[in-house]
Amino acid sequence: MIRVLVVDDEALVRSGLRMILEAAGDMAVVGEASDGAAAVGAVARLRPQVVLMDVRMPGVDGLTAAARILAAPDPPKLIMLTTFDLDAYVHQALRLGAVGFLLKDTPPRDLAAAVRTVTAGQAMLSPTVTKRLISSFVDKAPSRAESARRRLAALTAREEDVIRAVARGLSNAEIGRELNLTEATVKAHVSRVLAKLGLANRVQAAILVHDAALG
Template sequence: MVRAGLAAIVGAQPGLEVAGEAGDGAAGLELAARVRPDVVLMDVRMPGVDGLTATARLTAGPDAPRVLVLTTFHQDEYVFEALRAGASGFLLKDSDPAELVAAIRTVAAGEAMLSPAVTRRLIDAFASGRLSAPPEADRRLATLTPRERDVLVEVARGRSNAEIGEALGIATGTVKVHVNALLPKLGARDRVQATIVAYDLGLVRPAR
């Protein structure tokens, strides 16, 4: 019933198409390999291959789809494991339809999507030492240009490319170029890992 409801919401949106549905992780992996979707909505708890394992396998391959994890569970371990597995976003199932659609469009555009509650947990986890930056992040930070460092700080503050462009007085397209350049320099897979690096190295401090 939940899956049918999600499919109905997504299928009714302009520019979005439901490529397929699967009832467990193994079937989802097989279906994704066949239809090659842009975005996968992934549940955490499923029979057989769970959503976290399926996410890790999906994102490990070339031209991997973006994965948006949906769950009724919001314990820290699910959030962190989903992000470590390669998820681009994490959204609770009680989010309203508009938030779901916006999240799909956000991750499809190559950006990370975390609900405000999840973002708060991520920052708190960093502050408590449960999360750490990728190895050699300090050395890699030195490879950033001054503008890339400015962009990284804004990314860590949770701003979109458009908001970063407005804050720094540069075009949105230029922001995207800087983000795409700084991620591999930091050894970060996505904006979420880049955010962890920024907090870990003291470029941004958790709000108190």
């Protein structure tokens, strides 16, 4: 069973998320929290594998809690819950190491699939949602773009092809088909690129590409 912690200041939202996740059959909601401070404590106490956390909460907000949770040893996979038009700082959570986010009106089937995806070690890089948000909210300042380009210059041509595809939200299988590589080879390339650039996950790789204005 995948152990999930649900964090939202609205009890009705927490209840709805619990019902959806537990109906999936392979997930257990091990706890709930109504603000960021409670979430940090619940993570330490309950050791969930995945945390679904609202960005906007009274008291300690989701972003502050994300920083604390992700800075701890062996942190859980963190997915932020957001409303697209309001949460212009979600990219900061992705930079901290969150594996992605979901809109609050995500269909139940997609919510369960997202939890399985991050548990399997993949980031939530949906070409139709995540890439759009990253692209909209990442700071495009010239100094940031120049710094990002310098970092990417360390990659080989093939590694750059792979990270560009990652930034477009493609899976390893899709990248393999596009670049005529086996899925295992793509996986190795992705791991090598993340290590070379000092990145935690595919979301951070996508942000770096967007910072450099290459994707």
